[in-house]
Amino acid sequence: RKEVEQDPGPFNVPEGATVAFNCTYSNSASQSFFWYRQDCRKEPKLLMSVYSSGNEDGRFTAQLNRASQYISLLIRDSKLSDSATYLCVVQGGKLIFGQGTELSVKP
């Protein structure tokens, strides 16, 4: 079993749609959790950290459920510019990446 697993993609959605990504992790001792965004052939960039209380940044909401070892990312009112691959990342001593979920937002 992979340490971090994400929903397989790609997700193809129209502009304005709400889309949710899910992620599970296997190491219960993991300490920190993140969502990264990666544009085609570019480096990953930190989108947001994920906290147990849930956190929101504009149209983006991240949730963490430690008991279920589950992380989610919700994107509301999708924009064309949201098209990218979204990476779920778990940190213990090292950063472990999920394989990524590709999002394509269409006009």
Next chain:
Amino acid sequence: NAGVTQTPKFQVLKTGQSMTLQCAQDMNHEYMSWYRQDPGMGLRLIHYSVGAGITDQGEVPNGYNVSRSTTEDFPLRLLSAAPSQTSVYFCASREPQGFGYTFGSGTRLTVV
């Protein structure tokens, strides 16, 4: 403030050749890591370092060596390149108590 700088951006090697991928950061970050990214596999950790003089293996260390003689530099050496090492390589750094890594722009390596 350049962040994390990787060189070269592109490289083609012949099987059996050796080379060093350079990584430098100017943020005085203690933690540095090397990842490779292959289609459908996500980013996999090759080697990492928690400070100058300290390195450790990640998930896929075979065929690669690293050293960390200074805080700023963390080079990755391919000892004898193989086609299986064709990949995109990313270097990243962070502060020990920081959130998330800052990545370099990557090195696209092809081994023929």
